Amino acid sequence: MSNANLHRSTNWRRKQAKLLINDLVVEFTRVTNQQENDTISCTTNAITDFDLYCDSDTNSSASFNRDMESPVALNSEKTKKDDERNDPPSIFPPIVLDDEQSEATIDLIHVATALIALKSRHNLSQRCIDDILSLLVILGINIPSSYKALCTLLRKRSQTHLSPSTHTICPHCENLSQEVCRCTTCGANYLPILPSKIPLFYTYNISKQLKAILSTSPDLVLHNKNAVRKTTMKDITDGNVYINLIEKDMGSIITLTMNVDGIQPNKGSDRSIWPVLLVINEIKRKKRYSPENTIIAGMWPGPSKPSRNEMSLFFKNIVSDLQDLEKGHVFQLYCPEHDYRCELLKVFLISACCDKPAQCLIQCLPEPTAFFGCGNCEIEGISVPTNNHGSIVSFAIYENDQLAYERTNERHDLLLEQQRKNKIQMANFTRYRGRRALIEAHKNTEKGIKGPCMLRILSYFDVGHSFLVDSLHNIYLGLFRRLLSLWLSHQDKDEQWSVYSRINYLSSLLSRIRFPSTTTRYPRSLNKFAKYKGSELRLVLLFGHSIFEKILKDEYYSHFLLLVLAIHYAESRCLTRDMVDIVGKLCNTFLYEFPKLYTTRQNVQVVHSISHLSETLRKFGPLSTYSTFNFENRLGVLTRSSKGTRRHATEMMNNLMYLRDACFESMKPDMNKVLHKLISPWLHMTNSYSNATKYSVRTLHPLNTSDQAISSIFPGEIVYYSTAFIDQVRFTTYDYARNKVADDSSIIFTTGSEENFGRIRCIFSINDAEPMFYVDVVSNMTAFTCRTTTDVYSYSNIQTGLSSDNTNSILISAKDIIEKCVFYERSDKICTFYRFPNLEECS
Ligand SMILES: [Zn+2]
Ligand SMILES: [Zn+2]
Missing domain, CATH: 2.20.28 (Rubrerythrin, domain 2)
Structure with missing residues (x-):
């Protein structure tokens, strides 16, 4: 074929494709128009900007009630009219993959699912999906040509797609x-x-979403009174609040955690969007926050932050939904063996994890920085002058202070009653003199309370302690960022705690810390500390604290270590009640010392907030199981999914709904297994349990080296490798990792009953047998210690020692390896190993 011919032919094909697309659009619009005619108007153009008057949920369930069958199977049983209504692009021929794993054909609905998953995975715009569709059409795949058409397909099949x-x-x-x-x-x-x-x-029906989740989730574990009380706490269901609730023996229960947080739809936007999300605490931790299991209760679309009054109106429907659920509903639960299993479940909201501005709106309390601004206790705070002639409220506490009351339901009711009495007294007070003093006196008796907290009417929600101390906002973005700013900001450079002049040196030390490849975000240079994300602050606090040794003055460094240990404990994957007590002591000492070291002026609300850390742990278990990190990940997906420049909230809500539809669709048994495997990670729903029983080791990248020690011990053919995978986890030798960003060579392993830290020197196999690991260990390691005035605490998950030239090496097999760890080697060869307190991924 000549060049010109080829050219003409491409043009011709393009034209044909265009015609085809046009045909499809016409056909599709005709079908959708027809099917929407008998409800109220809802054209294809309005599908993504959901139509306010069209309840697509009832619409779809009326015409389409069996979702377990494929559209093809269903169509054959339906009347011709139904046929037209439910199967718009009837031209799609099912694709049969040539694969032994799955015989299920791939229908249009599956392609739609895959593309929506792809959109979510890569934050693609609608136009990008439209372009992919056009490409597919040219490649000869008969498929609707717009993203909106795909959405409609999915929405028609879905029982969970709600309109707000x-x-x-x-x-x-x-x-x-x-x-x-x-x-x-x-x-x-x-x-x-x-x-x-x-x-x-906007608000969404909570119980409909619960129904959908409970009937499809295989990860629900209901707890009952007879369960053995564990000595360690691994989840929110091991906390005292949950255990007390179970012991009331009310039958089967489900509990919820709420998140309310203002988010900016994109960088630099001053718009503030407030989604209210709920998660089910009885769903296993790994799946609790996945999109298909997240309930969206409402959305405040902005443009500005709601006022106190607006917030309480916004919550009115949500709270009445929650009240209704407390009475108990019959839910169908997922059950692989039987067709269905129904159970009467009472549903309770027991905790809320919010950022501080959201929390004070919900609690009906003053701004966190104001007098009585603490959401957990009634501490008043004192006004302290600042350098620029302003003032700031300090919440410093001293050892001999009388403790302020904790905020609780009982105190809330008392204070409201007090407020009522005060109002009457004020109304009867007619003199001018003494009025100001009376107002002051009243303020003092009301402890900041502005009105009733809207969650007070719920049965098992406490308007004080149910608001959790959140690791992301309170500790990392709050307290720790404050500390870094004291140490590193130019503004404080003349203060005695400042190490501003050493910031570049500190950054170079920070870059010596070796994180494994599973760490999602390595901390940037300390020059950028003010822009650090929560996860970077977390890494620097947990594993980067050693770089400040000998740079911060001794008293400041040892004070800082109290916080480091408290947070390692609080983040621990199995928390004991003794550890909780220690966290309490460490935090108290930290707070008593703080004003002495940094002055009262610096002791602001975010510093004070850790005084409630141990109570949160005791009542709700380890921090990582409810931290807003989990929600932020969720919200991150949501925020990034919004591409438009207007109507962000609407777009985000739609994206969440379609993402959830896609998740449910991909879980159905008629989903082709190969396709399922491909798109599951796109939907952020990789099944973390699937490989648990299989255990496999494979090696990669043979090396052209040999190790004297090993070849002298073993006869036979030895092959060395740089990399080995144990199941899905990657390990490398330290030589291999040397010039790379990630370092997968530092490990914790067992020898007998002991646990050791080490670094992988060689990975090798002899005569093709199972690979072996030759691991360097540092002898005479000492555990991390920190001290309060009365006690010394030692922590073996962080250990330091000198790596000498004649290090000991130990031969181990893959089965001895427990997990990877963080490693830091100073220029004087003193090294520190840090074990991760938990292995949950944090953004
Ligand atoms: Zn009106
Ligand atoms: Zn407090």
């Missing part, structure tokens, strides 16, 4: 209205006030 209820807040009577343009309470029309000036929000 929209509410507005009437500017005339300040009540809720179910309509967008007028008030359903007072009847007033909003015009001529512009719609953009009317506060509007």
